[in-house]
Amino acid sequence: MPLYEFTAPCHFGMEAVLKREIINLGYEIVRVEDGRVSFRGEASAIARANVFLRTAERVLLCVGRFKAYSFDELFEKTKALPWEEYLPSDGRFWVKKASTTKSKLFSSSDIQSIVKKAIVERLKQTYRIEWFKEDGAIYPLRVFIYKDEVTIALDTSGESLHKRGYRKLISKAPVSETLAAAILLLSPWNKDRILVDPFCGSGTFPIEAAMIGANIAPGMNREFTAEAWKNILPMKDWYEAVTEANDLIRDDIDMDIQGYDIDGDIVKNARQNAVDAGVEHLIHLQQRPVSALSHPKKYGFVITNPPYGERLEEREALPGLYREIGEAFRRLDSWSCFVLTSYDQAEKYIGRKADKNRKIYNGMIKTYLYEFMGPRPPRRKKQED
Incomplete structure (x- = not known):
């Protein structure tokens, strides 16, 4: 071949x-x-x-x-x-x-x-x-x-691969599916760790996390330009790829993935997107402000894309919002937090310098991925035979 x-x-x-x-x-x-x-x-x-x-x-x-x-x-x-x-x-x-x-x-x-x-x-x-x-x-x-x-x-793709097919209802300035998946895979998060997105918007981070955890291939339910290229690859190659993907799905796993947003209508949209992605049973979505962010368990992850304040009137509210984010992080003192934002004063108002700061473009917007790393969880003791 x-x-x-x-x-x-x-x-x-x-x-x-x-x-x-x-x-x-x-x-x-x-x-x-x-x-x-x-x-x-x-x-x-x-x-x-x-x-x-x-x-x-x-x-x-x-x-x-x-x-x-x-x-x-x-x-x-x-x-x-x-x-x-x-x-x-x-x-x-x-x-x-x-x-x-x-x-x-x-x-x-x-x-x-x-x-x-x-x-x-x-x-x-x-x-x-x-x-x-x-x-x-x-x-x-x-x-x-x-x-x-x-x-x-x-x-070979046609429409960009970030268009998985599930996100028909989107919020303002959403993070793309491919970027959300990349940030999740870049982080130390895995399906056994708690994940919370307090600004879930369209639900992209929770949905992509659920798909990663359940091993659901992102391109299973969409079409591609090269499907018509019979001169290069037969249709059976596409059937085999989808069959392989179906065989790898682990849909019965137990994960703790949560998404919150202050806007109830946005949460409803996110729930519908989760249904369309086939992961609604793996995610808990709820209307809740970031000021109410808390969790009894330790060593979880916050991975989120909070408002950037692209308009002047929204920008004036950012210092207070990012202070609330910082207060929530301090309550989750054993957690790791990843924040994607274009707001260059984020660290100042969160009240902590990030352990790592990566420059990333979300569409045409220059953003920063601030990584605030929590302590590693203790290793589980091996069960004695």
Whole structure:
């Protein structure tokens, strides 16, 4: 079976989490760059990566990588790639996106046009036809140029992988599903530890945690562009990936995952999202302000995305809100707390310097993940035989 190279974009700063996911799926890492991880696998990796990866934004099938310092060079080297191995004569293909950084070629629209023309010229020669109907399956392309190195890839996912299909009802400024999963996997939290999100909004952190704990693959209930690519992988590969995912689900586990929000309507929406994700029985969602946050058990986790105060009138309320967050944390003195926010005064009003601070982009908003680590729980004594 031939091996292909794939590239999976992710949130900046979360490359190590995605790399670990890919290795756990059994694939060889090719390279790790800012915001993306490349790996090698057979065609079936298209299905398995799309179904299983929690922290990737999409899965791209790399057709070629080369250096180009001029548009002529871009045209000729694109044309030299074996496009007939990827695109059938009736395939509908276009360059959906072109991005360029620190490179001689900087016009995205020109890059898109030249790459498309080069592919057409190659396919004209190969298929010996002058005009393409383009009435078959769609094959969207993406081009990345970084320091004059061009990567051309087919987008196998279609809609971004953060669209799991369960979040039809969303709150304002939600954290994306892929970023929530990445933060959970980055933290020391596991399904045996208590998890509370006091600003649960759409319920993304609790729902993603429940899916991780129950081993529910994030892409099981959605469609992907590459399902129509019969020339590259048969439909049975998709069926096998979903069957594999179904066999791995552990839906009868006992977890303590809670989500609160001060807005009752938001909580109702979160409950419906949990139902749509199939994890409502694993999560407790309740209307409650952060000032009422408490828990009798020790060594739990607060992982949350509190309000940022993007509007001026909301920003004036942030010092009081973050003081309440700090007071709640102090009541949970054995817990670990992870706070994702763009509010740069968060540590000041929480009243404690974070043990670690990571810069992360939530969409186009620059945010910080403040990590306040609690003590490790004592090791459980091994039962004597």
